[in-house]
Amino acid sequence: MPRTEKQNAEIRERTKALILDASLRLFAQKGYHGTSINDIAKEAGISKGLAYNYFPSKQAIAEGIIQNMLKVGEELAKEFYKPVDPFERLDNMLEASFNYIKENEDYWKLILNFSLQPDVLDYAMKISKEFNDKLLAEIKSILKKLGVKNPAMEARLLGAMVDGVSLHYIIDKNSVDLKKVKKAILDKYKPAE
């Protein structure tokens, strides 16, 4: 008696996640080319062959990760628009961004990797840039409302700062205290009372 369709779907869901998780970890750690399917299979606790039952190629695994990342990114973006007060909004945005980094370190590492080597997965970079552009526009609008002088440039600098902090955090977690950093950044834009 074969498994029910639902059972199979569950199994597939679980195993797929297993593979994507393992791959994300390894790709982030050792890079795409530095990670072999063998590595992935071992890390995921499955056989090499099974990986190909779920993804037609190594590249497809990378793409699967990016798909997942997109979903997470969309969740993140929703956070941004919640409050109405511009300063609160900035607060929220920084909070969400730094949380994202903290909780999705590997995604960040990977997107950096792919951005630096577009030959592996060129569209990963595009996605990341699109996301960044949206973010930038939002920051700019916030800064404008806050009465900052040159909001376009200021937004760019703030964006760079956040990315720079994230980069430092990724390279050495212990060297950066994200909470304090956030506070310091916010202080710069706190409206006079």
Added chain:
Amino acid sequence: MPRTEKQNAEIRERTKALILDASLRLFAQKGYHGTSINDIAKEAGISKGLAYNYFPSKQAIAEGIIQNMLKVGEELAKEFYKPVDPFERLDNMLEASFNYIKENEDYWKLILNFSLQPDVLDYAMKISKEFNDKLLAEIKSILKKLGVKNPAMEARLLGAMVDGVSLHYIIDKNSVDLKKVKKAILDKYKPAE
């Protein structure tokens, strides 16, 4: 008639540089694992065997690049200490940093790569961190002299900003106008006249 010792030394120097240059370009573009010795030999216009006459392994080539990078970095650092006036010094530092990025894009890409994947060449990250720490201390001291309130944190943020801008520049040159960015940053710290 055999070559003189001096001629040989020159040849060796030149060929070594050829290999390192080619490797730097390729590693930066396609990553360490994504670049084969064959690729390097072709890019350098030499035979595969000759590469091994100069470097005992692929890893050694990477190390050679890092050595070179160190030298360039030291040159850069010298720039920092030239002027005495703290604002001029900040100006100089930013100028030098952005120039370095512009002219040594590949070095920067590579150090980022190695920092993200420490298993390839762990000490590359260490070097980069040491350099950064020095830089940070210097920035901090400058900002203090400029009367900035929380110089330690401010230095960290400024450092992150510079790295963030560099990152954006590397990923998409056209999206960043380094000159304008520098000016905008300096404006933030320009002493009141």
Added chain:
Amino acid sequence: MPRTEKQNAEIRERTKALILDASLRLFAQKGYHGTSINDIAKEAGISKGLAYNYFPSKQAIAEGIIQNMLKVGEELAKEFYKPVDPFERLDNMLEASFNYIKENEDYWKLILNFSLQPDVLDYAMKISKEFNDKLLAEIKSILKKLGVKNPAMEARLLGAMVDGVSLHYIIDKNSVDLKKVKKAILDKYKPAE
């Protein structure tokens, strides 16, 4: 309510035929090694596992095909002996042979394949040779009755001719008009009236 035994037997019969048909088609088209169990299952519209419910191995499927082929061959052979008049018999034999080729192209392709690569299924070749020997003997006896001079050699040549025509037909159906060919061959042996 479980199926009756009879129903089960029918199902088994049908599914087995399904597998053998699909395999024959694919083996003939892409060769034994070029066809995967997956291909077969898909072509037969069943699951991979089910194929193993009916045949213990890929090789066994090939053997099953050969068994079927034997049956068809025996049917064919019966045709040969029907008429009594030797010329009519020759006519019948050619008719049957060419019909067989036309209707069982894939069997012919496969037997050729296996004959050329005896390591896959050595006894396929034996079977085919046995069959051919019988046929040859029969042809020889017919030619003798028809008063042909060197019936042994002539039978061999006629056999080769039929196989050669069949080969050409298999490789390019459009290049051969089996009916005309048959007529031309018969003309050679038509008794003077």
Added chain:
Amino acid sequence: MPRTEKQNAEIRERTKALILDASLRLFAQKGYHGTSINDIAKEAGISKGLAYNYFPSKQAIAEGIIQNMLKVGEELAKEFYKPVDPFERLDNMLEASFNYIKENEDYWKLILNFSLQPDVLDYAMKISKEFNDKLLAEIKSILKKLGVKNPAMEARLLGAMVDGVSLHYIIDKNSVDLKKVKKAILDKYKPAE
């Protein structure tokens, strides 16, 4: 001191031939898909990797064989046109054809293989057909000169006969005496004296 260019060319020539010879033997025996690069390397007495120094893919090896086959075929074709007397010419043609089969059994096996499975190397079949068409035209012209009644059909039958005999020879050398067969065929067309 590197090898001279000539030395290298010689080595390459020799090793390439080694690989092609081994491949021809194995492909003919076990088929394209049934032969692994490992098999080829072992049969050729070289390492697996070296095979790829000479051919970019397994398919390319097959193509290399076909190229060689073409050369041999052209040599063969030259033989056909030597004598002027049509009967002698027929004699020559049969002699050359049967010799070719005897000495290039593997080529013949392979071309048959590829003709039966055009997905592997479709143009092998085309080549073989072109060659056959030329041959057929030539036979037809000869038969015409010999006063045969329906030279087009007769040529087709003769061609089929030769191919049939070749097929039988390939499948079981001992069952066919090519010399006697040739004589018997010639006898059919010997002009009355």
Added chain:
DNA sequence: AATGAATGAGCCTTCATTCAT
């Protein structure tokens, strides 16, 4: 009877490295 998830050996191919010249 039937399914398809899972395995592991083996396949084609690449690549760091060695070696004869």
Added chain:
DNA sequence: AATGAATGAAGGCTCATTCAT
């Protein structure tokens, strides 16, 4: 100093086969 032929381990991927359901 220089070449490129040669090697063998490892990489991505396929496939016959097994097994839980």
